[in-house]
Amino acid sequence: MSFVIKSTAERAQVWQQQFARHLPDIPFRVWPDIGDPAEVEYLAAWVPPDNLVERFPNLKILFSVGAGIDQFDLAAIPPHIQIVRMIETSLTEGMVAYVQFAVRAIQRDMLRYVSQQRTHVWQAHSVRAASAFRVGVMGLGQLGVPVACVLRDMGYVTQGWARSAREIDGVRCFAGEAEQAEFIASTDILVCLLPLTEQTAGILNRDLFARLPRGASLVQCGRGRHLVTDDLIAALDEGQLSAAILDVTDPEPLPADHPLWDRPDVLITPHIASATPTESGGMAIVNNIRRYLNGETPVGLVNRKMGY
Structure with missing residues (x-):
């Protein structure tokens, strides 16, 4: 058996050392030097x-080197091949920190102050307490639950929506299509942490924005294809939304002439909310191969029917 990594040279160098130390009996190969293809039993890649x-x-x-698998064509991967996405503590910590920053920035009106700085305006605005904001987290999975708990502890009125029912202390939870409308209508800051599936693609659209309270804001940390960009721009122009903080876009990178870049009510970051540190990511792969060899289920094993 052998392991192949198709990723950056930096990641390959660190992981090779970890494999030599922890899985010395498994040959480590770096794409495109794959050795004998028939011996390859494990492959790690962003795009296979x-x-x-x-x-x-x-x-x-097939291991994803990131938390998502929407870059994989699941139809081209036979059912006998297990697909495992990256789950490790640094990913969660990074996302929690980013959402904390984004929600607090909206609460404290920081996008307005950035815009004022560009035009050399010194003007203070009234401050609203965290408790005056209802923050709704769409997606209560590996990332959404800890994000919701931290927002709750920060003093926001926190609620969450997921495909299936959840229970989180101090967080009002909604589930399924039947309860989505009530969730949306009672959310002042919407945080998207959904996985990308056929059902969730384009979910952040004109209809959803119209059902939010007027002046609501969006924090988009899911996947770029969740968002219908033209609908976001229209909602901002009409005042239905007051601000958006986007860590993901469609396409990525966002073209230099895209109208989102110059909007004072939009903050864009280049998909950096949650990144896997090279060292801990390598150990997550090592530990999952050990689990597999011991007959255990790898952490992050993808449910193909659910798409994540």
Whole structure:
């Protein structure tokens, strides 16, 4: 058996050292030097190569080097190949910190102050307490639950929505299509942490924005394809939304001439909310291969029916 990494040279160098120390019996290969394709049982990549099965006839696990798998064509990956997404504590910590920053920035009107600085305006505005804001987290999974708990502890009126029912102390939880409308109508700051599936693509659209309270704001940390960009721009122009903080866009990177760049009511960051540190990401892969060899379920194993 062997392991192949198709990623950055920096990640490959660190992971190779970790494999040598913790899994010395598994040959470590760096794409495109894959050795004997028939020996490759484990592959880690952000975007896997084409003709996956033909290239690696004995592949057992495809690891995503990130938390998402929407870059994978699941239809091209046979059911016998396990798909495992990256789950480790630094990913969660990074997302929690980013959402804390984004929600607090909206509460304290920081986008307005950034705009004033550009035009050399010194003007203070009234401050609203955290408790005056109802923050709604869409997606209560590995990232959404800890984010909701931290927002609750910061003093925001926190609620969450997920496909299936959840229970979180101090957080009002909504579930399914039947309860989505009530969730949206009672959310002042909407935080999107949904996985990208056929059902969630384009969910942040004109209809949803119209059902938010007028003047609501958006924090988009899910995937770029969740958001219908033209609908966001229209909602901002009409005053239905007052601000948006976007860590993901469609496409990525956002073209230099895109109208979102110059809007004073939009803050854009280049998909940096939650990134896997090289060292801890490597150990997550190592530990999952150990689990697999011991007959245990890898952490982050993807449910193909759910798409995440």
